[in-house]
Amino acid sequence: MSRSIAPKLVEKIKLEFDDVILDISRFQEQTTVCLKAEHTRQVCEFLKNEKDLDFNLLLDLAGAHYPDRERDFEVIYNYYSLTHKHFLRLKAQIKGDPPRVATISDLWKAADWLEREAYDMYGIIFEGHPNLKRLFLDDSWIGFPLRKDYPLEGRD
Amino acid sequence: MGLIENRFEKNVLVTTVDSVLNWARTSSMWPLTFGLACCAIEMMATGSAHYDLDRFGIIFRATPRQADIIIIAGTVTKKMVPPILKVYNQMPDPKWVVAMGSCATTGGPFKTYSVVQGIDKYLPVDVYVPGCQPRPQTLIASLVHLQDKIKAEHTIAKK
Numbered sequence: 001m002s003r004s005i006a007p008k009l010v011e012k013i014k015l016e017f018d019d020v021i022l023d024i025s026r027f028q029e030q031t032t033v034c035l036k037a038e039h040t041r042q043v044c045e046f047l048k049n050e051k052d053l054d055f056n057l058l059l060d061l062a063g064a065h066y067p068d069r070e071r072d073f074e075v076i077y078n079y080y081s082l083t084h085k086h087f088l089r090l091k092a093q094i095k096g097d098p099p100r101v102a103t104i105s106d107l108w109k110a111a112d113w114l115e116r117e118a119y120d121m122y123g124i125i126f127e128g129h130p131n132l133k134r135l136f137l138d139d140s141w142i143g144f145p146l147r148k149d150y151p152l153e154g155r156d
Numbered sequence: 157m158g159l160i161e162n163r164f165e166k167n168v169l170v171t172t173v174d175s176v177l178n179w180a181r182t183s184s185m186w187p188l189t190f191g192l193a194c195c196a197i198e199m200m201a202t203g204s205a206h207y208d209l210d211r212f213g214i215i216f217r218a219t220p221r222q223a224d225i226i227i228i229a230g231t232v233t234k235k236m237v238p239p240i241l242k243v244y245n246q247m248p249d250p251k252w253v254v255a256m257g258s259c260a261t262t263g264g265p266f267k268t269y270s271v272v273q274g275i276d277k278y279l280p281v282d283v284y285v286p287g288c289q290p291r292p293q294t295l296i297a298s299l300v301h302l303q304d305k306i307k308a309e310h311t312i313a314k315k
Contacts, residue, residue, distance in 0.1 A: 136270075138235055145269050145270070150269070151269075152269065153267055153268065153269060154269025155269075
């Protein structure tokens with residue numbers, strides 16, 4: 001059902017950004033590209049503007065926290081191309097405190113609130129975002145609940 | 157009620173007036189529609205044709221100004237508490253609170269950072285309805301229980 005991107009197009013991405021990509025994997029017809037978060041913006045622009053790839057639909061943007069890793073935060077982008085009908089997943093691995101990555105909300109409007117959600121739950125700062133405020137929690141809330149070190153019952 | 161509330165000794169006349177007041181209050185309990193989550197569906201089912209609430213005189217009112225009871229049906233998140241308090245304060249006296257379902261009673265299965273562990277942390281609850289969700293019969297039984305509670309009140313006679 002999920003049509004994965006053709007291997008030669010994956011090669012194209014790999015050639016263009018060889019020094020930045022950490023890993024490319026394919027599992028059950030789904031291709032995932034892991035890269036260093038500092039270069040997210042260039043890779044995303046390439047994915048959108050390159051005619052062969054043409055990823056014009058951002059399906060989802062999610063945050064993740066892996067406290068045991070050096071690059072402990074991650075932003076996961078799920079892309080789809082309406083013209084070529086193929087999918088791709090991008091995982092941008094972030095290190096730093098607070099974790100920062102460039103915004104893509106000017107390229108894909110959907111990213112606006114999705115990045116706000118990732119900020120609200122993980123504290124990942126999207127640089128260049130027009131309105132990076134909390135989305136679900138109260139504006140006065142302190143802390144980022146979906147981080148692994150935040151207790152389920154909350155802190156009071 | 158202010159001037160005559162709780163002023164007179166319990167005598168035959170005053171207790172009769174009290175029972176008339178209680179009869180009026182129990183026979184037309186008008187709840188405020190406050191369905192938050194799944195319990196709201198059961199509340200709607202209770203109000204619908206099969207398990208009719210209208211036969212008890214219970215008509216759901218959308219505005220707090222015309223409501224007697226507020227049925228908190230569903231999970232209460234911390235973000236929702238200010239609106240609940242605002243709406244509760246807008247209800248005129250006498251008013252009662254029914255906490256419907258596990259979430260409103262004690263937070264339900266959600267012992268998390270965003271869920272209030274029971275609306276009785278913020279509102280004075282009169283009747284707790286257990287269940288997840290409580291069946292319509294349970295909700296009706298709890299409203300009848302609330303009626304019994306109201307019938308035992310003395311408004312004019314001293315307590």
